[in-house]
Amino acid sequence: MRKLLDEVRMLLRDAGVEEPRLEIPRQAGFGEVSCTSAFDIAKTVRKPPQSIAEEIASGIDLSKARLVERVEAVRPGYINFWVRWVNFAPDLLNTVIGEGERFCWSAVGRGKTVLVEHTSVNPNKALHIGHARNTCLGDSIARIYRSQGYRVVVANYIDDSGSQMADILLAFTRLGYSPEPPAGERFDEYCGRIYVEVNRLIESDQALSQEKRRITLEIEGRDTETFRLNRMVAERVLADQLKTCWRLGARYDILNRESDILAFNLWDEVFEKLKKSGAIYVAVDGPKKGCWLINLSQHPTLAREGDEVLVKSDGATTYVARDIAYAAWKLGLLTRDFRYRVWGTNPDGTTVLITDYAGDREYRIGGVDHTVNVVDARQRRPQEIVRYAIGFLGVDRSRYHHHSYEVVSLSARDAEKLGVRQVQQGFVHMSGRGGVFINVEQLLTHLKEKAVSETLKRHPDWSRGKVEETAEAIAVAALRYNLIRSDSDKMIVFDTEEAMDMEGDTGPYIQYAYARASRILEKADTGPRYECPASLADEEKALILKIAHTPLVVEDAARMLLVKKVVNHAHDLASAFNDFYEKCPVLTAEADVKGFRLAIVEAFRTALSSTANLIGIPLLEEM
């Protein structure tokens, strides 16, 4: 496709257009590439765009063209180019199939490191679908960066020092809860349940509330029994959470604990630098007397909301302060570093490390070029403060990127099922503390059950193992697709019934197209041929073009960090393939047509699998 665009540009330049503006027509019938430069030129030269377009078009010398067959000036002033399929199609199919899994890879990120932080769920509960949106988005971003040649470090921030941990500890130490969950309940789900129950108790019990505050303080002291118990609980919950994340297809390099940001004393160094920069000051009077605050008066939007406390009057750091220190560490501004120990192994065989004061491993990220924080939109303000603050440490703020996304809420129907009354609008916000959420594991199990029964309908002869394996992939595809297909800035109103859909604009639709293509290739008794038949069906052309656009879409998506673009393109590819499948029989076609169509099918599989890989949609040879 790039070759085609280059050729069109070359033709236009030779015809006198300095900087041709090209676009790919949305609708068929306007050629394969279109130029809108006549509109630009019409602004300076006082002539109608149409006549300019006609002049340019007639000045184009097609004798030098290899991939372009025809040029035409059309209605308001477009210059449309039609492809010479005999040359274009074989070139393209050859390239795609030749590149194989490297199709859509790029080297733009070579030599650069980017740290992607995602998931970051408090280690006191199981993942709900809002967390899953974060994980699927973040994992896709990591995959996309990797495809562009970046070295990618995936981090998961473990906030193990908050008061939300105290609820669980309170249950174990004072309320008689067993540290072991009942048979059949996972530890993370068990803690999530305790979290809800304890919060209900605390609401009506002052003494318990006091007790909780005491435990919160005890967690901070590193040598206490409470501290050790807290670590144990957090690590056990984390182990379960990661199982869910792995199930979703995510992987991690490092698990960074908030308690270790304190232990390794990352803040002190940043504190000194901030003082020197003059960005922070100590309040000498007023309600915040004795606190260190960051001066936001020069910030374009935050200035009107007042300055932010970084160090409380008792000397303790706030959450934002620790986040600034952490960001400084990521960007290589500190001499101090974490130590790690081995936590476990990702499904892909790579090692996961966790911060540990007594750890024996080092993991030098060496100051990454770029850091991406996948954090929900409610944290825009604190994230912006962090970004603003690191600017005072001599860092280009663009290196710190908060990848914001809107929350997932529940449909009125789902909320009512969970016992929420008086649903006013069409949705209800989830709440871990309130027990209003949909658990990822349970949802996946539910999806898998449906996929099992659908698979059994189609393949009654399959072994149980094969059915299970297939159904698991379908369940994951359905969920991931659902959570990343739309814009990050839009709230998802989740509805279980809708999410169970496996037809239409869904993950399984993409898997199905892939499976169909795989079956054709499996049954073929001859190989692909690249010679283009004399005439091509519209469906063949449309599919070839979609395949051709793939690297351009991925490049765009990577540059703008828009995961949904890749998702939508995967759907477009699958849809174009299904049209082709319907109208263009492969195996029963004449020998030359058959060979060519086999090449199309093979190229389609390459294109679809590379896009699906970028968004973590597992594919199946059969389903």
Next chain:
RNA sequence: GGGCCCGUGGCCUAGAAUGGAUAAGGCGGCAGCCUCCUAAGCUGCAGAUCGUGGGUUCAAAUCCCACCGGGCCCGCCA
């Protein structure tokens, strides 16, 4: 009160970062297509003043302004 985000057929979503040619899918509804590579598919029909009003432009769903509706954020919490 201030700031940020969203607003596209009954419902969900794409199309916005380069303004361009008949606004594209899905769900739901109706009507069809399996002696033919898996019907988790395909085709057709019905259904849209692209929140409203201005503005910029030869051209606006897309850019600018105002307003309306919805969400979020503004703690010595994390």
